[in-house]
Amino acid sequence: MLLQTLREEVRDANLELVRRGLVLYTFGNASGISRKDGLVVIKPSGVPYEDLAPEHMVITTLDGQIVEGNLRPSSDLPTHLEIYKHFPHAGGVAHTHSEFATAWAQAGMSIPCFGTTHADYFHGEVPVTPPLTPDEIASDYEKNTGLVICRLFQQLDPDAVPAVLVAGHGPFCWGPSAAAAAHHAVIVESVARMAYYTRTLSGKDSPIGHALHDKHFLRKHGQDAYYGQVKTK
Numbered sequence: 001m002l003l004q005t006l007r008e009e010v011r012d013a014n015l016e017l018v019r020r021g022l023v024l025y026t027f028g029n030a031s032g033i034s035r036k037d038g039l040v041v042i043k044p045s046g047v048p049y050e051d052l053a054p055e056h057m058v059i060t061t062l063d064g065q066i067v068e069g070n071l072r073p074s075s076d077l078p079t080h081l082e083i084y085k086h087f088p089h090a091g092g093v094a095h096t097h098s099e100f101a102t103a104w105a106q107a108g109m110s111i112p113c114f115g116t117t118h119a120d121y122f123h124g125e126v127p128v129t130p131p132l133t134p135d136e137i138a139s140d141y142e143k144n145t146g147l148v149i150c151r152l153f154q155q156l157d158p159d160a161v162p163a164v165l166v167a168g169h170g171p172f173c174w175g176p177s178a179a180a181a182a183h184h185a186v187i188v189e190s191v192a193r194m195a196y197y198t199r200t201l202s203g204k205d206s207p208i209g210h211a212l213h214d215k216h217f218l219r220k221h222g223q224d225a226y227y228g229q230v231k232t233k
Helices: 004-019 077-086 099-107 134-138 141-155 178-202 210-221
Strands: 029-034 039-042 058-061 066-068 092-095 163-166 170-175
Touching: 004 029, 004 039, 004 092, 004 178, 029 077, 029 178, 039 077, 077 092, 077 141, 077 170, 092 178, 099 163, 099 170, 099 178, 134 141, 141 163, 163 178, 170 178
Parallel strands: none
Antiparallel strands: 029 039, 029 092, 039 058, 058 066, 092 170, 163 170
């Protein structure tokens, strides 16, 4: 079976979204890419998570042509493909309709960085896209969803802010692997919930200062990062 290991990783990433309470029924999807093969592995459309097995995963090219699999790929495949085409370090993509992150998306509001939990993962707010136009919705909707994400990130670093809210829709997250993308989806929901509570409790609209934000992000992700243990080969 083609790309057996990646199939298992993508299946596990999808199940992680369920374990963390980010999806209901068949909502959401996760995928992974083999850059050396130019192939994407993605969850099949509408298949219950409890039934997912590695052999159910669908393999496609970056142009969306099915290479292996008897099931239809996720309807969000074209969005994933645009992210892979435009963000060269993305090794996995995860999309959910998680409650708090989706509420911010439906409000058309970016998630501000009110504290260090957010700053540990995102070097800036989690942005929201402009709404799609009627023409973008009527034709190639899922591809245009990916394109509106990628246009927004022409002015942002997708490695420093590995998540976005699609206006009126929900969050898309990415990372160096399918597992990392699912991890970021979990964190986005957590910071979305905390930001909602922060604003509700205090009416606070000002994010934390740049010094504290930079310190927390860079100690974990910067050139001289010192968070965690030294990795040995």
